[in-house]
Amino acid sequence: MASISLPGPLAPVAAALRGRLLAWLAVPPLGPTGPNPPVGDPANLLHLTDLAETLISYESTNSDFSGATPTLDDLAHVRYELRDQQGALVGTTKGIGRMLRKGPEGNFLGYFSEEIRLIDGNVIRTGGIVDDARLTLGEQQTIKAVAVAGPLRGATGFRQFRPVETHKAYASAIVLYR
Secondary structure: OOOOOOOOOHHHHHHHHHHHHHHHOOOOOOOOOOOOOOOOHHHEEEEEEEEEEEEEEEEEOOOOOOOOOOOOOEEEEEEEEEEOOOEEEEEEEEEEEEEEEEEOOEEEEEEEEEEEEEEOOOOOEEEEEEEHHHOOOOOOEEEEEEEEEOOOOOOHHHEEEEEOOOEEEEEEEEEEEO
């Protein structure tokens, strides 16, 4: 998407327009309406569940690989392989996680984003707030996902991941719909 930059007093107007455009683009349809609705086309669905995600590389500013001692300064760069139930490679991920603040219960909240490159040519961007304490304890987290290139470009949905072994292996799912 092209950037809108206007000088002086028009800058807030440009920012508001950009925000409205992004919101409009991200709003899902209310449901199938009319004859032959595009919402009903199965070719618009990516449904990858029961994926095994395994670590390729992990670099972090926090030396505690177990995740037991997070700090507000934590920044991690990670790469994983995604494999289906039969063990076939489905794609790879490259992500960045950063701690943002301590939550009301004393748990750390972080922002995690990634680029997923699937073998089928789809490139997916994800991003969202993750409760690090719950993730470390084995709870599933869900973040927004958008196909930015490939056959399903423009599809939106979610990405889920649950640690099987902290930072080393996850059970994952990617579900997108255009």
